[in-house]
Amino acid sequence: MTDFSSLDLLLEGRRVVICAGPGGVGKTTTSAAIAVGLARRGAKVAVVTIDPARRLADALGVQELGNEPRRVDPDLFDAAGFALQGELWAMMLDSKRTFDDLIERLAPSARVRDEVLGNRIYAELSTAVAGSQEFTAIAKLYELDAEGDYDVVVLDTPPSRNTLDFLEAPRRISGFFQGRAIRLFLRPAGFGGRLLGAGTGAVFGLMKRATGIDLLEDLSVFFRSLSGLVEGFVERARHVEALLSDEATAFVIVTSPEHGAVEEATFLQRRLSDGDLALAAVVVNRVHQADELSQDDAQALADLLGGELAQRVQAASADALALERRDHQGLERLRASLNGAPVLTLPRFDDDVHDAAGLAQVAQRLYAPPGEGVGARTLG
Ligand SMILES: Nc1ncnc2c1ncn2[C@@H]1O[C@H](COP(=O)(O)OP(=O)(O)O)[C@@H](O)[C@H]1O
Ligand SMILES: [Mg+2]
Secondary structure, eight states: OOOOOOHHHHTTTOSEEEEEOSTTSSHHHHHHHHHHHHHHTTOEEEEEESSOOHHHHHHHTOOSSSOSOEEOOHHHHHHTTOOOSSEEEEEEOOHHHHHHHHHHHHOSSHHHHHHHHTOHHHHHHHHHTTTOHHHHHHHHHHHHHHHTOOSEEEEEOOOOSSTTHHHHHHHHHHHHHHSHHHHHHHSTTOSTTTTSOHHHHHHHHHHHHHHSOOHHHHHHHHHHHHHHHHHHHHHHHHHHHHHHTOTTEEEEEEEOSSHHHHHHHHHHHHHHHHTTOOEEEEEEEEEOOOOOOOHHHHHHHHHHHOHHHHHHHHHHHHHHHHHHHHHHHHHHHHHHHTTTOOEEEEEOOSSOOOSHHHHHHHHHHHHOOTTSSOSOOOOO
């Protein structure tokens, strides 16, 4: 059985598309191709990529500088025979910068803004804890969607070890800002005397004498200025979280047919379903496809190449078939556990997908209308 599904229908009416799934399976590639397909159909689309492969980043013209989407040169797609009726915009997420922007926007005054951004503790915190890509990716998505400049925003997600991290990120972040530790610091009486015992104070004092860095002062200034920001921040985190379950938001799970990836995709699907989050489709990328050699083919090969070479070709073909069979089994296992979610497959291409032509090829398969014949083939 070969059936066809198209992202055209599956993404209809969505303003936000989030590509999630295990690392290394082709999430960034798929996000970009999804955006290309929507732009092909006339939409003005922004894709937020995270750590794209170098060659793809170059092809899309996304750079680390900027942290805002830039229009991708439409000529690239014209040249690939895949003219975009709409507009494709792309950016590479700069996590730290996104977090800084957020602080800037939420700060009640320029003084507070400068105090926080210039603070040593903040610099550490924003890169280490709060500036996690999981949170900033969704924060950026929220911002782009709220500004309303695009018909659709497509988000690639960070290559985290845990696929679910980014779903939890907004709550973790607001939890942090509302948590016990930070409330202690924010108490009017201050923490200098009460929270930190005399011993700790002495350590800070020693450090100041040795290094000239007054961490205690930094800490106290930081938390004082931060207190004006907490409410706005927590509120924002709530909005960001709400966007995940907005009816105009759809998830696309990207995975591969390999065992571990299938497990993770299944797990993610359950988590989305438990959280009432909309799953538009599961894209299974890099599926091996092979054509079985018929008796006639084998004979023709032997005639053409002679015995030994023909045998080697046949062996290679058998290997490819074994891989296809393995992938097929992975796919069946996935399908059986997905409760009927639409599954689209993409073949493993000979070369990686790094330019407009490659993205066009992927987009074409994802969006092919039923029956067109080049659709994402579902092995079965
Ligand atoms: N179907 C495919 N066939 C061949 N190469 C692919 C395919 N999908 C992705 N790639 C390549 O695999 C590499 C990793 O893909 P990427 O999208 O960056 O994965 P992820 O974002 O999940 O880490 C890239 O070099 C990409 O071009
Ligand atoms: Mg990636």
